[in-house]
Amino acid sequence: MAVPILKQGPFLIATIQAALTDTDVLLLQDDVMAQVTRHRSRGIIVDVTALDVMDSFVSRSLQGIARMTRLRGAETVIVGIQPEVAFAMVQLGMAFEDVLTALDLEEGLALLTRPRKEATDSGG
């Protein structure tokens, strides 16, 4: 199932709506990169609220999105990681140390729109 990506001003919002196969995840990675390039986006939000499992593959792929887009000058924020999922990710060994996260879409947008200097300080 493809993940819809909405353009909102300088940002992209990808909302995952159902369980993802590995193929879906790789597609999402490609789509995000293509759209970041096309729209010259400054930030990306990936909403994972609907995911009840984030295994090492999904986690690694989202981390990949964050790293790749950063190289294009865009910040990625992962929002909506469920508490049980966070628990499992830590047990698994995926702590997302270099990835920005926020509670929900609203806080994710707030993170992206805060003054740039602050973003550089805590994001780096």
Next chain:
Amino acid sequence: MADEPASVIPIESDADVVTARQQARAMASELELTSTDQTLLATAISEVARNITTYAVRGEVLLSVITDDLGRRGIKVVARDDGPGIENLELALQDGYTSGGGLGLGLPGARRLVHHFEIETAPGQGTTVTLVMWERENARAA
């Protein structure tokens, strides 16, 4: 440990990996495992089932409800394949070791997520991983 009828999920594609973990979660939910344990189990299954598609191409996941001597129930997951097997198991169980281009968190990660983890493998003889997630004591009393 008496086994109730098992559900068998053939694993041949990445969509089957999703099916396996969803069925296991449904079973765990029926058993009233905590929501966290359901998630931990589903995540562990995702890891071991992906190993099947990555290394062995095809295999299967068997799910069953088991009961121990004290009447405690749990979900038993057997993920097995006739693939190449694992040459150095000790290495494969170490964090960060991978021969398949991943992060090397699959087996060691899955092991940390469940209550019981067992693996049987030998080069050329396939791999069988068994996972068990038990219901919590207080859940049974409630």
